[in-house]
Amino acid sequence: MENKTPEFQKAPFIVDETAGTKFYCMCGRSDNQPYCDGSHKGSGITPMKVEIETDRRCAYCGCRQSSELPFCDGTHATI
């Protein structure tokens, strides 16, 4: 397995999201942030399943420190 460095960022991922089931990357290794692309395999970390009820703009957490994961709560501004 490729040894990628987790790519966390101190800003949210702003997405015009569509309704449906999404899998939010918790490991930071995905090349398709903020979604899981399977790169977590072997890390012991699993993605977070998210049900989006309606089409809407979402701010997904980029730093993984939010208390409201998978969504941004502004914590990135304090780290």
Ligand code: FES
């Ligand atoms: S690639 Fe990060 S949780 Fe799956």
